[in-house]
Amino acid sequence: MSTETTSRLSDFLRIADLDRTGLDDLLNLAAALKDHPTAMLDERRGKTVGCYFNKPSTRTRVSFEAAANRLGMLPIMLRPDELQLGRGEPIADTARVLASFVEAIVVRTFAQADLEEMAAAAGVPVINALTDEHHPCQALADLLTLRERFGELEGLRLAYVGDGNNVAHSLLEAGALAGMQVAVASPPGYEPDAAIVAGAEAVAAENGGSVRVVTDPAAAVELADAVYTDVWVSMGEDAERDRRLRDLEPYRVDEALMAKASPRAVFMHCLPAHRGEEVTAAVIDGPTSVVFPQAANRLPTEGAVLATLVGPT
Numbered sequence: 001m002s003t004e005t006t007s008r009l010s011d012f013l014r015i016a017d018l019d020r021t022g023l024d025d026l027l028n029l030a031a032a033l034k035d036h037p038t039a040m041l042d043e044r045r046g047k048t049v050g051c052y053f054n055k056p057s058t059r060t061r062v063s064f065e066a067a068a069n070r071l072g073m074l075p076i077m078l079r080p081d082e083l084q085l086g087r088g089e090p091i092a093d094t095a096r097v098l099a100s101f102v103e104a105i106v107v108r109t110f111a112q113a114d115l116e117e118m119a120a121a122a123g124v125p126v127i128n129a130l131t132d133e134h135h136p137c138q139a140l141a142d143l144l145t146l147r148e149r150f151g152e153l154e155g156l157r158l159a160y161v162g163d164g165n166n167v168a169h170s171l172l173e174a175g176a177l178a179g180m181q182v183a184v185a186s187p188p189g190y191e192p193d194a195a196i197v198a199g200a201e202a203v204a205a206e207n208g209g210s211v212r213v214v215t216d217p218a219a220a221v222e223l224a225d226a227v228y229t230d231v232w233v234s235m236g237e238d239a240e241r242d243r244r245l246r247d248l249e250p251y252r253v254d255e256a257l258m259a260k261a262s263p264r265a266v267f268m269h270c271l272p273a274h275r276g277e278e279v280t281a282a283v284i285d286g287p288t289s290v291v292f293p294q295a296a297n298r299l300p301t302e303g304a305v306l307a308t309l310v311g312p313t
Contacts, residue, residue, distance in 0.1 A: 011119045011126045012305055013112075014134040015173035016199060020207055023143075023177050026304045030144050033307070034300040037070050043312040045072035050102040052078045053129070054109040059271060059295050060129050060137065064106050067303035073310070076102065092121035099123040103310045107131075125309035132166055133193070137305065138270050139170035141297040143178060145290055146226060148297075149266060154179035154208060159224035159261070161185045161217045162251045162278055163244070164192030167230045167270050172196060176204035176211055184213045185220035187247050217251050224261040228268040229253045229278045245277065254280045258288060266290045 009022055018026070033039070049068050053061060061077065068075035085094055095118040098105055105122055107115050108129035119126035128136055147153055158175050160168050164186040172192060175182035182200070184192055191197075191213055201211045214220050221227055232248045233241045258267065267283050269291045275281040284291060 009125075009308060012136060012309065013115055013119060013126065013128045015136045015139055015170050015177065016203075017136075018177060020177055023174070026140060026301070026308060027144055027147060029307060030140065030297070030300040030304040031147075033070070033303045034144075034297070037300075040307060041070065041072045043072065044103075044307070044310055046313055047072070047310060048074045048076060048102040049104045049106060049306065049310070050076050050078060050098045051106040051129070052083070052098075052108070054080050054107075055130065057108055057129075059298050060108055063298040064129060064302050064306075067299055067306055070299075070303055071306055071310075073103070073306065091117050094118070095121040095126075096123070104306065127305055127309065130166065133169060133196075134173075135166045135170045135270070136174075137298065137302055138167060139174035140301040140305070141294055142171065142228070142268060142270075143174055144297045144301055145268070145294045146266075148293070149290065150225060150264075155181065156226065157181045157183070157224045157262070158226045158228060159183045159185065159220040160228045161220060161253055161257070162229045162248055163190050163232060163234075164213070165230060165234060167228075168192045169196045171228065172200040172211060173203070176200040176209050177207060179204075179207040179209040181210045182212075183220035183224070184211075185215065185217040185251065186213070187215060187251065190247065217257060218260050221257055221260045224265055226266050226268050227253060227258060227261050230270055231272065231274055232278050248278070252278060252280065253283055255282055255286075258283055268294055271295055 051064055065075045091114055099122040104125045106127045106129045110132050112131040112133040115128055115131050158180050160171055168184055169192055172182055204211045232244050267289045273284055
């Protein structure tokens with residue numbers, strides 16, 4: 001199976017690192033890897049990927065480790081307490097050292113700035129496995145899921161409801177690049193970052209899509225092909241739990257809200273989910289839910305990212 005693409009991707013820190021061709025190439029390669037999981041097993045045998053995880057993880061950790069194995073690569077999982085970062089070694093020094101041992105570095109951490117510092121110092125590709133600002137690997141899996149369901153992405157209506165967080169940011173960038181119509185509904189104070197919205201608006205205009213941010217969840221969901229939400233209290237926000245639950249309560253995705261979407265609409269969530277908070281059990285466990293196909297698609301999409309950034313042996 002060929003991994004040649006027209007993408008000039010050197011790191012994958014956010015969806016905005018891609019152009020439209022690069023996005024299509026990744027999704028096409030992911031689809032091919034999903035159909036033929038071990039087709040590239042021998043092409044990168046002997047290569048290594050370092051996976052630095054500064055946040056707990058289920059889907060991201062397991063899918064990246066499995067994806068690396070299916071490419072014939074050795075994944076080395078690293079926690080902060082296993083590295084000298086915890087004793088004050090600069091991020092840049094750690095990146096330079098890791099780059100002498102591995103062919104790529106996967107990073108799951110808090111600050112986007114830390115990820116960017118690591119990428120600037122490392123001599124190998126760096127992949128964002130989640131930061132507080134972006135979750136690009138999740139967005140790739142989401143788009144693959146939608147393409148499988150609807151056949152194409154261009155013109156699809158995607159509504160994101162709730163906290164305008166890292167998932168919302170990556171969906172805005174990905175949907176805009178794919179020519180989708182993306183609407184985000186968030187309460188005042190929880191809107192996605194204005195600069196990210198502005199960038200997505202410009203990209204959407206170039207690709208036949210649209211981006212809008214509103215406060216009314218019903219307005220965002222009207223005739224949507226996909227309704228998406230995420231947890232209201234993310235890692236590191238526990239001190240704000242009571243306030244966040246109160247502010248976001250009107251944004252719960254329930255059957256009444258889903259009824260405002262298109263009759264063919266699907267429900268999406270990046271997981272983990274809290275039934276009864278951001279979504280009702282009737283919706284997430286109902287017939288419109290595609291949350292588990294979404295999770296499964298993390299494996300082939302991350303395999304596509306690794307294969308694109310790390311060439312054959």
